[in-house]
Amino acid sequence: MKVDQISVFLENKPGGLEDVTRVLAEAGINIRALSLADTSDFGILRLIVDDTDGAETALQEQGFRVGRTPVVAVEVPDRPGGFYGIMKALSKKGVNVEYTYAFVERSGENAIIIFRFDRTDEAIEALQDAGVTVLPGSKVYAL
């Protein structure tokens, strides 16, 4: 039930983001979701794409430092308290969220949120026990 996320190291300099997106465009890869974490001198671009292997190869060939991390895509009811219900289920189990970002697409009536947990497997179990829908990678890449 995990989703593969690609992360790319970027120096904080003009054109950095442009280079990554150009490489992906030229490889015909579609970005499903993205988030950029940055400090004063570097950034980490995190991406969910329709073709993880293809993206990783294309970026590596162009000399980018690329990592792959399992994350979890969760359906969040699009109403007040939707996110809270999910966090409650997780904190009960003592799972920590390292970072999270929202997906552009929706899944029916629900929003999709990407989570990186410190203990991924336990998090998935806790979410499913609480009746939360965790989306498999195959579904996420094709959204």
Added chain:
Amino acid sequence: MIYDEEFETLPREALEALQLKRLQQVVERVYHTVGFYRKAFDEAGVKPDDIQSLDDIRKLPFTNKQDLKDNYPFGLFAVPMSNVVRMHASSGTTGKATVVGYTKRDIETWSTLIARSFVAAGLTKNDIIHNAYGYGLFTGGLGAHYGAEKLGASVIPMSGGSTKRQIMILQDFGPTAICCTPSYALYLAEQGEEMGVDMKALRLRVGVLGAEPWSDRMRQEIEERLGISALDIYGLSEVMGPGVSMECSEGRNGLHVYEDHFIVEAIDPVTGEPVKNGEVGELVFTTLTKEAFPLIRYRTKDLSRLMKEACRCGRTLTRMARISGRSDDMLIIRGVNVFPSQIEGVLLGIEGLEPHYELIVDREGTLDTLEIRVEVGEHIFSDEVKELQKIERRIAKDVKDYLGVTASIKLVEPKSLKRFEGKAIRVIDKRKI
């Protein structure tokens, strides 16, 4: 003013006779007490008896920094430890530092030479000396301290750091002289001005500054901003510490080498042959009187030129021009000596780091800065910012712990730093000194 009138103004002939006598003694002594020198002399086919004139010094082999490292820590000491009363060391990772020792008489000699230097700068026993050289393994702090006491001046043992406190003491204790690196003198001026202190109105009138390269332009700025006369002192821990040579306030053109205690040569760094009179060469020192850690023809890698002409101050001692550069890649950052290879050693000591790095040295305002750029290797990359920041902090801490310099760390993209086929140039020195 001259502290040691007798020795500092000896006629050249008498001085050279004294040098020869002392050279013969030290060569004889190291041949019998230090295994390294016996082996080196034997390999060069030279015996102590072969030294019949000062020019014969060229028959002796050079001693290099590597020889000092190879004999870490005490291999080159010429006296038993029971006769050593003090040790100092240069910065370096374990096993790479150079350690020097002093007997009671060595400390006495060193103190005298620094007292001479203070007097050459125009100081007397009536002065109050603010000593902002670091106390500890570095020779600057204790060296200047003992010299000030020897002179009979009042010394304030400030050591480095705590700049605000230094400025308070400069105001309250009213020192008339300051010892520190030139860049720290400028930093004090800048910080004082920022605190609203009229730095020119302080009682300071003399700066005895050294331990890093500087220029006339920098001297002028220090003199204007602090309202002092700024003079250059030179030395290196291997040879003794500060006080190997000193600029006089009368001449302000070159540093008088205390030739009754040291022989100085200027050589071509490639051929090892002496350069022509007055040309720039690498300075080579032989200690004539040191007991615990005598050095024979030590290659300093410092570039300078020697001036034999008489000086208006009356000293007959040869002068060396202010150091104009290095014949190796050593960097001096805020007075601390650092080799790129030492930084590489620290980087490679951290698991997962690759030896792709670049050093950017610059001067922000008045202080030297060191930035270490390291490529993000496969093994250290993470999708989490805090993990990468942890690596940056670890590098900065190790560099500080092992080498004593503060560096800012910048992670850069893979392959973004230049690759070299021959000798790598990993240092970009942007300082305009």
